[in-house]
Amino acid sequence: MKIEGRLKSPEYVAAITHAYRTALDTFASENSQHFHQWVDQSRYSLEMAFSRGLSTGWLQGNDNQKLVHARYGKKRGTHIGEVVRVDLGVIWCRLHSGVKAGDGVVFEDAESPDTESEQGGFIHYVDSKSGLTGLRFGRHGSRPLDVSRVRRGFRVWKTADPQWEKEVRSTFHGDTIRYRRPVDFAVSGELGKKLRIHIHDPWSGYTGSAESSSYLVQASERPLDESLFRQQLGRLGSTPYQMRGLELTLSDN
Numbered sequence: 001m002k003i004e005g006r007l008k009s010p011e012y013v014a015a016i017t018h019a020y021r022t023a024l025d026t027f028a029s030e031n032s033q034h035f036h037q038w039v040d041q042s043r044y045s046l047e048m049a050f051s052r053g054l055s056t057g058w059l060q061g062n063d064n065q066k067l068v069h070a071r072y073g074k075k076r077g078t079h080i081g082e083v084v085r086v087d088l089g090v091i092w093c094r095l096h097s098g099v100k101a102g103d104g105v106v107f108e109d110a111e112s113p114d115t116e117s118e119q120g121g122f123i124h125y126v127d128s129k130s131g132l133t134g135l136r137f138g139r140h141g142s143r144p145l146d147v148s149r150v151r152r153g154f155r156v157w158k159t160a161d162p163q164w165e166k167e168v169r170s171t172f173h174g175d176t177i178r179y180r181r182p183v184d185f186a187v188s189g190e191l192g193k194k195l196r197i198h199i200h201d202p203w204s205g206y207t208g209s210a211e212s213s214s215y216l217v218q219a220s221e222r223p224l225d226e227s228l229f230r231q232q233l234g235r236l237g238s239t240p241y242q243m244r245g246l247e248l249t250l251s252d253n
Helices: 010-028 032-049 162-169 226-233
Strands: 078-087 090-095 104-108 119-129 132-137 155-160 181-189 194-200 207-215 241-250
Touching: 010 032, 010 162, 032 078, 032 162, 181 226, 226 241
Parallel strands: 181 241
Antiparallel strands: 078 090, 078 155, 090 132, 104 119, 104 155, 119 132, 181 194, 194 207
16 A cells, blocks of 8 residues: 655654554454544544545546545645634634634635635634634734635634644654564574574564574573573664564473
């Protein structure tokens, strides 16, 4: 499976690959209820990562008019409601999804194809009254939002969510190892010969081997056993690997 990601941000890569990985794992579990829950939970993340509107792609034919609506070419985000009225610099909306100060939104005139003059910006203050949400904007940015150009019936799209971006970024930023690939160990040895360790990475097919500098001798107290090897060889530190299988071929004592 290939996911297109040219010129996309690291946040996009993290969010989209996580969504696909979770979808495949959930679908493979043959639990349809969990799969539909994934669809509901992941839609927001998919739309916030980068979306011009979700579609079925080529799965329902190659009618380009259905595949791409062509209303806008840049990120649109997720649709959250519509404008009810504008009053004293406050844009009152009926929303089906929440917003907070710091979120970015844009207001779309569904009857106009001109998206270059659309009004949008980052929310400065959020109010609530009689089931409506009031949005107030500061004058930050090179082109401050012109409230007078926003009218009743305009659609509201959330285009940015700093909190979501921070959560996604935390999955890959920093030096912490996020994923450890399982590798298999094979250990062999007998009295008078060197201990030999063989490691196999089943995902890539790579292998590695090493042997002790000294020869094995008779154990005076505790002989080598599986628990000792799992404890010592499993200490892979900051490497992106973890022990999975362990096969021992050792002479007694």
